[in-house]
Amino acid sequence: MHIREIKEKIYAVGVNHWDRRLFDELIPLPDGTSYNSYLIIGSEKIALIDAVDPSKENELIENLKKINTQKIDYVISNHAEQDHSGGIPRVLREFPMAKVVTNAKCKGMLKDLLLIPEDKFIEVQDNESLSLGNRTLQFIFAPWVHWPETMLTYLKEDRILFPCDLFGSHLATSDLYAIDEAKVYAAAKRYYAEIMMPFRKNIQKHLEKLKNFQIDIIAPSHGPVYHKPEFIINAYRDWTSDNVKNEIVFPYVSMHGSVEKMAEYFIDAVMKRNITIKPFNLTKTDIGELAMAIVDTATIVIGTPTVLTGPHPAAVYAVYLCNALRPKARFASIIGSYSWGGRMPEMIKEMISNLEVELIPPVIAKGYPKLEDFKALDALAENILEKHRSTGII
């Protein structure tokens, strides 16, 4: 990838992965991603912030050679996950004098995951500084951005924060900076939703800590660089806050049309009450879109038929995901149908133990929905409206 100079002698040397379409064999990447890495040349020492995914390590090394850097003294590892650390062993082979600078927990993980030997490390403490001569790096421990070892690196003189995953976006773009704010906002929200939402409370604390730092630029390790840091910091404040929106997220699946008919009716009943509803037919859903939708919704309603006495497997997957991502939703309910019996609603209730939601009584039809079922769906929509009013969001 083309190298860009962010400030004098501070280079973006990372790589776009334009056509990657899946992360962790789980998360869809509609816009690809990037593995950002930054070279900081001080008057005495040279530091590389994060490496890249091992599939792109050749390009990282080529970029470093293009700058004609004779040496790297420090490889700062903010996070041990392989999309940022996987290229470190190669960097150490190319620059044998380099040392990996990180915290004790990350060191342990890098030894386990990448077999980097003990003598290659310099271990740092929270808030410790490292001089590059005319430039100084400060390390800010931020456990549970989504792993326990994560830290942020702050370049004091230039007021640049290198937060690795935090504030990042899975977005391959030729823009160095977050110019297209609408696009970057959506990509960053998707990224937050997919991996950081379960750690919302931890991230609130990290945001508080960052108030003590003057930040002119945020240079994450995925997606574009923020030249207006308040844009992404404010977005994170909103997503991690306890505020929810007057919205219902409605993942559903139907086999023979009963749940589909109920879904149609329920969507209209909700719209009549001026509540935003985001339906997701689970046979066609990008799970990233679903994750993004539950970041700030007040209510989640699951729609499913009964299959072999329980929820449809597509609904099980969606419920599992919602439970694992721990959104801040306040209310939940279930819409469904059955032919001959089962304990589908009970099974869904058992699967959402992580969610701090009030369960609103479900609407379950025997077979195709009839007049009394439609009345019950109206009552459910009304009930949700009242609940939303009671929280003050309307």
Ligand code: FEO
């Ligand atoms: Fe981008 Fe948690 O790695």
